[in-house]
Amino acid sequence: MTHCSSVTPSRWTACALLFLACLPAACSHSEPFSNPQGTETPFDPGPPARLTLNPAHDGNAAWLADGSGLLYSTQQVERVDDDVCLAELPPTGGSQRRLVCDIPGAKSTTDAAQWPALAADGRIALVAAGNGTLGGTSPVFLDIGLAPSLDALTLQTVRTLPLTPTAGVQQDYAGYLRWLTETRLVYVGQRFRPVRACPDVACPLDTLLYGTEVTVLELAGGPATATAVPATAEATGVAAIDDGRSILYTLANDSRVYRRVLASGEVTVFHDFGPAGIARDVHAAGSRVAAVVGGRVAYGLHPTMGPTQWDSGGVLHLVDLSGEVEVVLETALRLYRRPAVSPDGTQVVAEGFTVTVSGPPADPDSTVSKSGDLFLFGGE
Numbered sequence: 001m002t003h004c005s006s007v008t009p010s011r012w013t014a015c016a017l018l019f020l021a022c023l024p025a026a027c028s029h030s031e032p033f034s035n036p037q038g039t040e041t042p043f044d045p046g047p048p049a050r051l052t053l054n055p056a057h058d059g060n061a062a063w064l065a066d067g068s069g070l071l072y073s074t075q076q077v078e079r080v081d082d083d084v085c086l087a088e089l090p091p092t093g094g095s096q097r098r099l100v101c102d103i104p105g106a107k108s109t110t111d112a113a114q115w116p117a118l119a120a121d122g123r124i125a126l127v128a129a130g131n132g133t134l135g136g137t138s139p140v141f142l143d144i145g146l147a148p149s150l151d152a153l154t155l156q157t158v159r160t161l162p163l164t165p166t167a168g169v170q171q172d173y174a175g176y177l178r179w180l181t182e183t184r185l186v187y188v189g190q191r192f193r194p195v196r197a198c199p200d201v202a203c204p205l206d207t208l209l210y211g212t213e214v215t216v217l218e219l220a221g222g223p224a225t226a227t228a229v230p231a232t233a234e235a236t237g238v239a240a241i242d243d244g245r246s247i248l249y250t251l252a253n254d255s256r257v258y259r260r261v262l263a264s265g266e267v268t269v270f271h272d273f274g275p276a277g278i279a280r281d282v283h284a285a286g287s288r289v290a291a292v293v294g295g296r297v298a299y300g301l302h303p304t305m306g307p308t309q310w311d312s313g314g315v316l317h318l319v320d321l322s323g324e325v326e327v328v329l330e331t332a333l334r335l336y337r338r339p340a341v342s343p344d345g346t347q348v349v350a351e352g353f354t355v356t357v358s359g360p361p362a363d364p365d366s367t368v369s370k371s372g373d374l375f376l377f378g379g380e
Contacts, residue, residue, distance in 0.1 A: 039094040040092050040094035041093065041094050042092065042093030042094065042376065043093070046375070047377065047378060048329070048331060048352070048377045048378075049092070049093055049377075050352075050373060050375055051070070051093035051373070051374040051375065052072075052089075052373040052374045053373055054074060054075070054371070054373055055077055055371075056074075056075035056076075056371055057073075057075050057351075057372055058072055058073070058074045058075075058087075058351070058372065058373050058374050059072065059338060059351040060073040060114050060115050060116065060338060060351075061349045061350070062116045062340055063091075063118070063285070063340055063342050064118055065119065065343060067342050067343045069088050070374075071086060071087070071088050071116045071124075072087055073085070073087075073112070073113055073114050074087045074099075076099075079101065079107075081101075081107055081108070081109060081110050081111070083101045083102065083110060083112070084111070084112035084113055085100060085102075085103065086100045086101075086103060086126075086150070086153070087099045089374075091342070092376075100150060100153050103126075103153055104130070104145065104154075104155040105130040109130050110130065110131050111129065112128070112130070113126050113127075114128075115127045115174065115175060115177040115187075117179050118179075119182065120182075121182070122148065123146060123147065123148055124146070124147045124148075124149065124153070125144065125145070125146055125158075125185055126145060126147070126155075126177065127143070127144055127145075127174050127175075127177060128143050128144075128155055129142045129143075142160070142162075142172070143157045143158075143159065144157070144158050144159045144160075144161070144174055144185070144187075144217065144224075145157050145158060146219075158217070158224040159217060159224050161174065165189065165215045165226035166225065167227060167228045168189065168212065168213045168215065168227070168228025169189075169212050169228075170191070170212075171189030171215070172190060172191050172192050173190040173191070173192055174187040174188070174189060174190065174215070175187060175188045175190050176188045176238050176239075176281075178238065180247075180262075181243070183220035184216060184217065184219065184244065186214065186216050186238055186247060187238065188211045188213075188214055188215070188235045188236070188238050188249075189211065189212040189213050189214075189215045189228070189235075190209055190211050190212060191209070191212055192208060192209045193208045194207055194208075195207070208302065208305060208308060210234065210252070210308050210309060211233075211236050211252065212228075212233065212235070213228040213229060213232045214235045214238045215227065215228050215229065216229060216262070229260065229262075231267065232249055232251070234253075235249055235250065235252075236250045236251060236279075236280035236281065236309065237249060237279075237280050237282040237283070238250075238282065239283045239289065240284070241259075241284050241321070242261075244262075245261065246259055246260060246261045246262060247259070247262065248289060249282065252278075252280075252299055252307065252308075253299035254278065254279065255272055255273045255275075255276065255277060255278060255293070256269050256270075256271070256272045256273070257269070257270045257271045257273075257279055257289070257291060257319075270323050271289075271319050271323045271325070273294075273317065276293045276317070277294025277295065277297065278293070278294065278309070278314075279291045279292070280292050280293075280297070280311065280314075281337055281339060283340050284321075284341060285340075285341040285342060285344075286342065286343060286344045286346070287320055287345045288319070288320055288321070288326070288345040288348075289318070289319045289321065290316060290317070290318055290340075290341050290350075292314040292315070292316060292337060292339065293314050294314045294315055295312070295313050295314025295336075296311070296312035296313055296314065296335055297309065297310065297311045297314055311337070312368040313335025313336055313351075313353045313372075314335055315328060315335075315336070316328070316329035316330075316336045316339055316348065317329070329348065331375075333355045333356075333357070334354055334355060334375075335353045335355060336351060337350065337353065337372065338350060346378070347376060347377060348376070349374055349375065349376045349377075350375055350377070351372040351373070351374060352372050352374070353368050353371075355367070356369070
């Protein structure tokens with residue numbers, strides 16, 4: 001019988017970085033790995049190509065609107081403030097073109113910038129958190145903000161969190177932030193709670209993060225208004241298609257990707273991955289849709305939070321917009337989360353987590369790394 005380590009939720013959200021005590025990987029102030037300045041060659045050409053190599057976590061990747069680069073969140077362990085910064089890479093990987101930290105705080109505070117979403121006109125929407133001091137575990141603010149460009153990252157706060165959207169339930173956090181149109185954003189509302197695996201205070205803190213509802217954020221016409229999308233409770237991903245007229249979304253403990261026309265409310269099953277397992281982390285661009293399916297994921301009842309899905313990553317699947325499976329992007333001894341399809345649909349970048357197998361071959365044990373790096377799959 002194969003023994004697997006418990007499925008645990010990802011620690012490396014903005015919430016976790018601010019609310020949890022430091023983990024050894026996150027708090028060791030070693031020098032970061034980097035390619036020589038000006039390089040546009042990945043650390044490892046793969047496939048898949050390894051784009052980053054960080055002792056902490058790199059994730060939440062987003063393509064520039066024209067496909068000319070990648071923007072992502074990166075924790076900088078060599079900084080005293082342990083900020084989660086935004087970095088830009090060439091589309092092929094290589095050295096960082098720029099690194100922007102202290103968003104929106106200062107060197108005297110621990111800040112985190114997550115889920116960057118880039119509009120065609122260069123604007124950046126993101127989730128920003130800060131605790132007003134160094135190394136604190138309670139945030140002073142958690143906001144959805146807008147900036148005119150990466151060169152002018154002065155955030156305009158459009159909504160503060162927590163919030164309760166119209167026709168929805170309270171949200172502590174916003175994940176899977178995407179642009180629908182020039183004046184509308186969509187995201188998955190989320191709740192979180194720091195928990196310990198056992199009553200003993202020696203047990204490390206972890207973060208239980210779970211979806212509430214897909215939410216549309218309307219930016220035009222005054223203060224931004226948030227409205228929950230009906231029948232999307234326990235959402236685990238959302239993507240915009242049809243120029244923002246429709247969305248794709250996934251739900252906990254469900255192998256299906258759903259399609260909803262926003263104006264009419266019509267819902268259909270876009271694709272069912274069936275025996276491949278639970279689908280989540282959906283993203284779409286060009287003519288392709290990516291989703292994480294199966295892998296190290298489990299659904300059950302948490303004693304205080306009720307129905308909960310734990311996720312340590314899975315297998316990347318690509319589907320075309322007709323709903324037909326094109327390719328399964330499997331790599332031995334690695335699981336993936338949060339893919340982002342390039343604007344032309346030919347490439348996918350995702351967070352990769354190493355699976356370590358130990359013990360005798362007849363009775364192996366496996367563990368999944370708590371932090372990941374970015375990997376690029378070319379356009380088959």
